[in-house]
Amino acid sequence: MHSKLSVELAGLRLVNPTMLAAGILGMTNLSLKRVAEAGAGAVVTKSVGIKPRTGYPNPTIVQTDCGILNAMGLPNPGIKHFAKEIQEAKKTISCPIIVSVYGFSAEEFVKVAEKAEESGADAVELNVSCPHVEKTGSEIGQDMGLLEEVVKTVKKQVNKPVFVKLTPNVTNITKCATATEKAGADAITAINTVRGMAINAETAKPILGNKFGGLSGPAMKPIALRCVYEVYREVKVPVIGCGGINDWRDAVEFMLAGATAIQIGTAIAFKGLDVFQSINKGIEAYLETKGYESVREIVGLSHRC
Numbered sequence: 001m002h003s004k005l006s007v008e009l010a011g012l013r014l015v016n017p018t019m020l021a022a023g024i025l026g027m028t029n030l031s032l033k034r035v036a037e038a039g040a041g042a043v044v045t046k047s048v049g050i051k052p053r054t055g056y057p058n059p060t061i062v063q064t065d066c067g068i069l070n071a072m073g074l075p076n077p078g079i080k081h082f083a084k085e086i087q088e089a090k091k092t093i094s095c096p097i098i099v100s101v102y103g104f105s106a107e108e109f110v111k112v113a114e115k116a117e118e119s120g121a122d123a124v125e126l127n128v129s130c131p132h133v134e135k136t137g138s139e140i141g142q143d144m145g146l147l148e149e150v151v152k153t154v155k156k157q158v159n160k161p162v163f164v165k166l167t168p169n170v171t172n173i174t175k176c177a178t179a180t181e182k183a184g185a186d187a188i189t190a191i192n193t194v195r196g197m198a199i200n201a202e203t204a205k206p207i208l209g210n211k212f213g214g215l216s217g218p219a220m221k222p223i224a225l226r227c228v229y230e231v232y233r234e235v236k237v238p239v240i241g242c243g244g245i246n247d248w249r250d251a252v253e254f255m256l257a258g259a260t261a262i263q264i265g266t267a268i269a270f271k272g273l274d275v276f277q278s279i280n281k282g283i284e285a286y287l288e289t290k291g292y293e294s295v296r297e298i299v300g301l302s303h304r305c
Protein backbone atom coordinates (compact mmCIF):
# COMPACT_ATOMS: atom_id res chain seq x y z
CA MET A 1 0.00 0.00 0.00
CA HIS A 2 1.43 3.36 -1.06
CA SER A 3 0.26 6.60 0.44
CA LYS A 4 0.66 9.93 -1.33
CA LEU A 5 3.78 10.73 0.69
CA SER A 6 5.57 7.39 0.65
CA VAL A 7 8.77 6.96 -1.35
CA GLU A 8 11.15 4.12 -2.13
CA LEU A 9 14.79 4.84 -1.53
CA ALA A 10 17.34 2.24 -2.66
CA GLY A 11 15.01 -0.54 -1.58
CA LEU A 12 13.93 1.11 1.68
CA ARG A 13 10.35 2.19 2.10
CA LEU A 14 9.82 5.59 3.73
CA VAL A 15 6.27 6.55 4.74
CA ASN A 16 7.19 10.13 3.86
CA PRO A 17 10.23 11.76 2.21
CA THR A 18 11.53 13.61 5.30
CA MET A 19 14.65 12.29 7.01
CA LEU A 20 16.66 13.36 10.02
CA ALA A 21 20.04 14.63 8.71
CA ALA A 22 23.24 13.26 10.24
CA GLY A 23 24.76 15.17 13.14
CA ILE A 24 21.74 16.35 15.07
CA LEU A 25 19.83 14.35 17.71
CA GLY A 26 21.31 11.16 16.30
CA MET A 27 23.61 9.99 19.07
CA THR A 28 21.26 7.94 21.23
CA ASN A 29 18.47 5.46 20.81
CA LEU A 30 16.10 7.75 22.72
CA SER A 31 16.78 10.89 20.69
CA LEU A 32 16.38 8.93 17.44
CA LYS A 33 13.08 7.61 18.78
CA ARG A 34 11.85 11.15 19.51
CA VAL A 35 12.60 12.17 15.93
CA ALA A 36 10.87 9.09 14.50
CA GLU A 37 7.82 9.77 16.68
CA ALA A 38 7.79 13.38 15.47
CA GLY A 39 7.10 12.08 11.97
CA ALA A 40 10.41 11.56 10.17
CA GLY A 41 10.27 9.01 7.36
CA ALA A 42 13.81 7.83 8.22
CA VAL A 43 16.55 8.81 10.65
CA VAL A 44 20.30 9.19 10.16
CA THR A 45 22.62 8.95 13.18
CA LYS A 46 25.53 11.22 14.11
CA SER A 47 28.66 10.01 12.33
CA VAL A 48 30.36 7.17 14.16
CA GLY A 49 33.91 5.88 13.78
CA ILE A 50 35.92 2.92 14.93
CA LYS A 51 37.24 4.47 18.16
CA PRO A 52 35.67 6.91 20.63
CA ARG A 53 36.56 10.58 19.91
CA THR A 54 36.14 13.54 22.23
CA GLY A 55 36.02 16.10 19.41
CA TYR A 56 37.31 19.67 19.37
CA PRO A 57 37.59 22.17 22.23
CA ASN A 58 34.84 24.80 22.63
CA PRO A 59 33.43 26.88 21.10
CA THR A 60 32.17 24.24 18.67
CA ILE A 61 29.16 26.13 17.38
CA VAL A 62 28.45 29.73 16.38
CA GLN A 63 25.32 31.26 14.93
CA THR A 64 25.72 33.35 11.77
CA ASP A 65 23.26 35.60 9.92
CA CYS A 66 21.48 32.86 7.97
CA GLY A 67 22.77 29.65 9.46
CA ILE A 68 24.99 27.87 11.91
CA LEU A 69 28.71 27.13 11.76
CA ASN A 70 29.85 24.08 13.64
CA ALA A 71 33.07 22.21 14.22
CA MET A 72 32.36 19.45 16.71
CA GLY A 73 35.26 17.33 15.49
CA LEU A 74 33.26 14.14 14.98
CA PRO A 75 32.74 13.40 18.69
CA ASN A 76 31.26 9.93 19.14
CA PRO A 77 31.45 6.92 21.45
CA GLY A 78 32.89 4.57 18.79
CA ILE A 79 30.98 1.85 16.97
CA LYS A 80 31.41 -0.80 19.70
CA HIS A 81 29.39 1.26 22.15
CA PHE A 82 27.12 2.74 19.51
CA ALA A 83 26.10 -0.74 18.33
CA LYS A 84 24.04 -1.04 21.53
CA GLU A 85 22.19 2.18 20.74
CA ILE A 86 21.41 0.89 17.24
CA GLN A 87 20.14 -2.43 18.61
CA GLU A 88 17.90 -0.65 21.12
CA ALA A 89 16.68 1.81 18.48
CA LYS A 90 15.73 -1.07 16.18
CA LYS A 91 13.43 -2.48 18.85
CA THR A 92 11.24 0.59 19.08
CA ILE A 93 11.64 2.63 15.90
CA SER A 94 9.60 1.53 12.91
CA CYS A 95 11.16 3.81 10.25
CA PRO A 96 14.48 2.95 8.58
CA ILE A 97 17.59 3.73 10.63
CA ILE A 98 20.63 4.83 8.65
CA VAL A 99 23.99 4.88 10.39
CA SER A 100 26.39 7.64 9.34
CA VAL A 101 29.92 6.25 9.17
CA TYR A 102 33.34 7.89 8.97
CA GLY A 103 36.85 6.44 8.90
CA PHE A 104 40.47 7.33 8.29
CA SER A 105 40.90 4.56 5.70
CA ALA A 106 38.73 2.36 3.49
CA GLU A 107 39.29 -0.50 5.95
CA GLU A 108 38.02 1.60 8.86
CA PHE A 109 34.90 2.58 6.90
CA VAL A 110 34.30 -1.13 6.22
CA LYS A 111 34.74 -2.19 9.86
CA VAL A 112 32.34 0.45 11.14
CA ALA A 113 29.80 -0.17 8.37
CA GLU A 114 29.89 -3.96 8.96
CA LYS A 115 29.32 -3.52 12.68
CA ALA A 116 26.49 -1.05 11.99
CA GLU A 117 24.87 -3.57 9.63
CA GLU A 118 25.27 -6.37 12.17
CA SER A 119 23.58 -4.22 14.81
CA GLY A 120 20.52 -3.66 12.64
CA ALA A 121 21.20 -0.57 10.52
CA ASP A 122 18.88 -0.49 7.49
CA ALA A 123 21.54 1.38 5.48
CA VAL A 124 24.78 3.25 6.03
CA GLU A 125 25.61 6.77 4.90
CA LEU A 126 29.33 7.33 4.30
CA ASN A 127 30.49 10.69 5.61
CA VAL A 128 33.22 11.43 3.07
CA SER A 129 32.48 15.12 3.39
CA CYS A 130 33.08 16.54 6.90
CA PRO A 131 34.70 19.87 5.97
CA HIS A 132 37.32 20.16 8.69
CA VAL A 133 38.61 16.91 10.23
CA GLU A 134 41.97 16.02 8.69
CA LYS A 135 42.59 12.70 6.91
CA THR A 136 38.89 11.89 6.68
CA GLY A 137 35.72 13.60 5.51
CA SER A 138 36.11 15.96 2.56
CA GLU A 139 39.78 15.01 2.18
CA ILE A 140 38.32 11.72 0.94
CA GLY A 141 35.31 13.19 -0.89
CA GLN A 142 37.50 15.66 -2.79
CA ASP A 143 39.88 12.98 -4.04
CA MET A 144 38.24 10.89 -6.80
CA GLY A 145 40.65 7.95 -6.28
CA LEU A 146 40.11 7.78 -2.50
CA LEU A 147 36.36 8.33 -2.87
CA GLU A 148 36.03 5.43 -5.31
CA GLU A 149 38.23 3.19 -3.19
CA VAL A 150 36.20 3.82 -0.02
CA VAL A 151 32.82 3.31 -1.69
CA LYS A 152 33.96 0.20 -3.61
CA THR A 153 35.53 -1.42 -0.54
CA VAL A 154 32.44 -0.82 1.60
CA LYS A 155 30.14 -2.08 -1.16
CA LYS A 156 32.14 -5.31 -1.38
CA GLN A 157 31.63 -6.10 2.31
CA VAL A 158 28.24 -4.65 3.19
CA ASN A 159 24.90 -5.98 1.97
CA LYS A 160 22.64 -3.18 3.15
CA PRO A 161 22.28 -0.08 0.93
CA VAL A 162 25.24 2.30 0.96
CA PHE A 163 24.47 6.01 0.74
CA VAL A 164 27.31 8.47 0.14
CA LYS A 165 27.13 12.06 1.40
CA LEU A 166 29.00 14.40 -0.93
CA THR A 167 30.80 17.62 -0.15
CA PRO A 168 29.96 20.88 -1.93
CA ASN A 169 33.55 22.01 -1.33
CA VAL A 170 34.73 20.92 -4.78
CA THR A 171 34.98 22.51 -8.21
CA ASN A 172 32.62 20.04 -9.88
CA ILE A 173 30.25 17.96 -7.80
CA THR A 174 28.99 15.98 -10.80
CA LYS A 175 32.42 14.35 -11.17
CA CYS A 176 32.20 13.17 -7.54
CA ALA A 177 28.65 11.93 -8.11
CA THR A 178 29.62 9.95 -11.21
CA ALA A 179 32.63 8.39 -9.45
CA THR A 180 30.43 7.50 -6.48
CA GLU A 181 27.81 5.85 -8.65
CA LYS A 182 30.46 3.97 -10.64
CA ALA A 183 31.89 2.65 -7.36
CA GLY A 184 28.50 1.12 -6.57
CA ALA A 185 26.74 3.58 -4.22
CA ASP A 186 23.00 2.95 -3.84
CA ALA A 187 22.08 6.60 -3.21
CA ILE A 188 23.79 9.97 -3.04
CA THR A 189 23.14 12.54 -0.34
CA ALA A 190 23.79 16.07 -1.55
CA ILE A 191 25.18 17.91 0.35
CA ASN A 192 27.25 18.10 3.54
CA THR A 193 28.11 21.49 5.05
CA VAL A 194 30.00 24.30 3.34
CA ARG A 195 33.43 25.03 4.85
CA GLY A 196 33.40 28.40 6.59
CA MET A 197 34.71 30.43 9.53
CA ALA A 198 33.82 33.26 11.91
CA ILE A 199 36.15 35.91 13.41
CA ASN A 200 35.44 38.07 16.44
CA ALA A 201 36.30 41.72 15.72
CA GLU A 202 36.78 42.51 19.45
CA THR A 203 39.28 39.76 20.21
CA ALA A 204 40.62 39.65 16.62
CA LYS A 205 40.54 35.84 16.81
CA PRO A 206 38.73 33.06 14.98
CA ILE A 207 35.71 32.06 17.09
CA LEU A 208 35.54 28.29 16.65
CA GLY A 209 38.00 26.20 18.66
CA ASN A 210 38.99 24.57 15.38
CA LYS A 211 38.94 27.91 13.46
CA PHE A 212 37.09 26.31 10.51
CA GLY A 213 33.66 24.73 10.56
CA GLY A 214 30.74 23.59 8.45
CA LEU A 215 28.02 26.07 7.51
CA SER A 216 24.46 24.74 7.60
CA GLY A 217 21.00 26.30 7.48
CA PRO A 218 19.18 28.66 5.09
CA ALA A 219 22.41 30.31 3.85
CA MET A 220 23.37 27.14 2.02
CA LYS A 221 20.01 26.31 0.45
CA PRO A 222 20.71 27.71 -3.05
CA ILE A 223 24.05 25.89 -3.13
CA ALA A 224 22.48 22.60 -2.06
CA LEU A 225 19.59 22.98 -4.51
CA ARG A 226 22.01 23.58 -7.38
CA CYS A 227 24.05 20.52 -6.34
CA VAL A 228 20.95 18.28 -6.24
CA TYR A 229 19.89 19.58 -9.66
CA GLU A 230 23.35 18.93 -11.16
CA VAL A 231 23.80 15.51 -9.55
CA TYR A 232 20.30 14.33 -10.57
CA ARG A 233 21.17 15.01 -14.22
CA GLU A 234 24.29 12.81 -14.05
CA VAL A 235 23.26 9.70 -12.10
CA LYS A 236 20.57 7.03 -12.05
CA VAL A 237 20.73 6.28 -8.32
CA PRO A 238 18.36 8.25 -6.09
CA VAL A 239 19.50 11.62 -4.75
CA ILE A 240 18.73 12.70 -1.18
CA GLY A 241 18.53 16.48 -0.79
CA CYS A 242 20.14 18.13 2.24
CA GLY A 243 21.08 21.72 3.04
CA GLY A 244 18.97 24.57 4.37
CA ILE A 245 15.57 22.91 4.09
CA ASN A 246 13.44 24.89 6.49
CA ASP A 247 9.81 24.45 5.41
CA TRP A 248 7.57 22.47 3.03
CA ARG A 249 8.26 24.82 0.12
CA ASP A 250 12.01 24.19 0.41
CA ALA A 251 11.29 20.44 0.53
CA VAL A 252 9.15 20.63 -2.63
CA GLU A 253 11.82 22.67 -4.42
CA PHE A 254 14.47 20.02 -3.63
CA MET A 255 12.17 17.28 -4.92
CA LEU A 256 11.50 19.23 -8.10
CA ALA A 257 15.29 19.50 -8.49
CA GLY A 258 15.55 15.71 -8.27
CA ALA A 259 15.57 14.64 -4.61
CA THR A 260 13.66 11.44 -3.80
CA ALA A 261 13.88 12.28 -0.10
CA ILE A 262 15.07 15.28 1.88
CA GLN A 263 17.03 15.63 5.11
CA ILE A 264 16.33 18.13 7.86
CA GLY A 265 19.01 19.22 10.32
CA THR A 266 19.49 22.85 11.30
CA ALA A 267 15.75 23.62 10.95
CA ILE A 268 15.20 21.43 14.02
CA ALA A 269 17.41 23.77 16.06
CA PHE A 270 15.32 26.77 15.00
CA LYS A 271 11.84 25.24 14.83
CA GLY A 272 11.83 22.11 16.97
CA LEU A 273 10.72 18.64 15.99
CA ASP A 274 7.31 19.83 14.76
CA VAL A 275 9.12 20.75 11.56
CA PHE A 276 8.69 17.15 10.27
CA GLN A 277 4.89 17.20 10.61
CA SER A 278 4.56 20.69 9.21
CA ILE A 279 6.73 19.85 6.16
CA ASN A 280 4.75 16.66 5.51
CA LYS A 281 1.42 18.47 5.84
CA GLY A 282 2.65 21.22 3.52
CA ILE A 283 3.83 18.75 0.86
CA GLU A 284 0.49 16.95 1.03
CA ALA A 285 -1.44 20.21 0.58
CA TYR A 286 0.81 21.15 -2.36
CA LEU A 287 0.12 17.80 -4.07
CA GLU A 288 -3.61 18.27 -3.51
CA THR A 289 -3.62 21.82 -4.92
CA LYS A 290 -1.56 20.85 -7.96
CA GLY A 291 -3.51 17.65 -8.61
CA TYR A 292 -0.69 15.14 -8.11
CA GLU A 293 -1.50 11.63 -6.88
CA SER A 294 1.88 11.08 -5.26
CA VAL A 295 5.00 12.92 -4.18
CA ARG A 296 6.88 10.54 -6.48
CA GLU A 297 5.46 12.43 -9.47
CA ILE A 298 7.30 15.63 -8.61
CA VAL A 299 10.81 14.17 -8.27
CA GLY A 300 12.97 15.83 -10.92
CA LEU A 301 10.01 17.60 -12.49
CA SER A 302 11.91 20.89 -12.92
CA HIS A 303 14.19 19.16 -15.46
CA ARG A 304 11.28 18.58 -17.78
CA CYS A 305 10.29 22.24 -17.93
Ligand code: DHB
Nearest residue numbers: 071072073074130193214
Ligand atom coordinates in the same frame (compact mmCIF):
# COMPACT_ATOMS: atom_id res chain seq x y z
C1 DHB B 1 31.03 17.84 11.76
C2 DHB B 1 30.89 16.83 10.83
C3 DHB B 1 30.32 17.10 9.61
O1 DHB B 1 30.15 16.16 8.63
C4 DHB B 1 29.88 18.39 9.32
O2 DHB B 1 29.33 18.64 8.14
C5 DHB B 1 30.02 19.39 10.24
C6 DHB B 1 30.60 19.10 11.47
C7 DHB B 1 31.69 17.60 13.09
O3 DHB B 1 31.47 16.58 13.75
O4 DHB B 1 32.48 18.46 13.48
